[in-house]
Amino acid sequence: MEQKEGCVGPARGPIIEGEPEEEKSKKEGISMKVKVGQPAIDFEANAYVPGEDFKTVKLSDYKGQWIVLCFYPGDFTFV
Amino acid sequence: MKELGVEVLAISTDSHFIHKVWQEQELSKMVEGGVPFPLLSDPGGRIGQVYGVYDERAGVDIRGRFIIDPDFVVKAVEILTPEVGRNPEELLRQIKALQHTRNTGEVTPSGWQPGEKTLKPGPALVGKVWEIWKPQV
Numbered sequence: 001m002e003q004k005e006g007c008v009g010p011a012r013g014p015i016i017e018g019e020p021e022e023e024k025s026k027k028e029g030i031s032m033k034v035k036v037g038q039p040a041i042d043f044e045a046n047a048y049v050p051g052e053d054f055k056t057v058k059l060s061d062y063k064g065q066w067i068v069l070c071f072y073p074g075d076f077t078f079v
Numbered sequence: 080m081k082e083l084g085v086e087v088l089a090i091s092t093d094s095h096f097i098h099k100v101w102q103e104q105e106l107s108k109m110v111e112g113g114v115p116f117p118l119l120s121d122p123g124g125r126i127g128q129v130y131g132v133y134d135e136r137a138g139v140d141i142r143g144r145f146i147i148d149p150d151f152v153v154k155a156v157e158i159l160t161p162e163v164g165r166n167p168e169e170l171l172r173q174i175k176a177l178q179h180t181r182n183t184g185e186v187t188p189s190g191w192q193p194g195e196k197t198l199k200p201g202p203a204l205v206g207k208v209w210e211i212w213k214p215q216v
Contacts, residue, residue, distance in 0.1 A: 013125040033131035036156055040147045043126045045090065045119040048098035057117060059088070060151070066085040066174065067147040071121075071132045071140040073161040075093045075101035 011056050012044040040067075081115075083174055090119035090126065092139050132158060146173060148181065188212050 034041055042060045049055050059069070080087055093101070098118035107113040124140055127133030132143030144165060146155040154177050159165060176187040185197040188208075196212060198204060 071143040
């Protein structure tokens with residue numbers, strides 16, 4: 001989904017199948033950890049995509065490909 | 080990565096605006112043209128929480144790396160403390176091993192590198208692994 005310039009539409013964050021929005025927010029904070037051998041948990045996030053600027057992306061947009069998802073502590077840090 | 084058909088996604092608690100400035104101000108000076116992959120934003124660490132990598136005291140996502148196969152199944156996880164950087168060579172090795180096992184049904188022994196011997200699991204191999212493969216210690 002393309003965003004208007006300057007627009008900061010909040011992205012949905014984790015998307016847990018089959019649960020209404022309210023239930024999901026109640027469950028936030030409960031650890032729903034991803035496990036090896038189990039399906040990845042889908043999510044929606046705002047992103048900076050080189051060459052395309054700002055977009056909202058879902059992990060499941062990349063389904064069918066190999067994905068390497070890398071969390072890191074912060075921009076402009078040292079390692 | 081591209082030639083292996085792998086999509087890389089980086090994600091931190093920084094906003095997508097910060098990501099853009101980081102790419103322009105710093106990353107583009109480290110890597111020619113900047114990094115080629117999307118930088119995702121996880122405000123409040125909500126995504127990091129479900130992936131088990133959000134550090135509540137520091138308010139950041141620590142260094143967690145997940146390899147997800149084309150069926151959307153998590154195949155490998157590595158989580159490191161913020162002070163220690165990752166090893167891209169080991170990541171590549173794991174991707175090549177995962178792709179090999181997916182394509183051939185063979186399995187890769189400890190320390191396997193692309194091109195080396197793999198194992199074909201089956202009744203004939205039970206108790207006979209030593210005949211074809213020994214660990215390098």
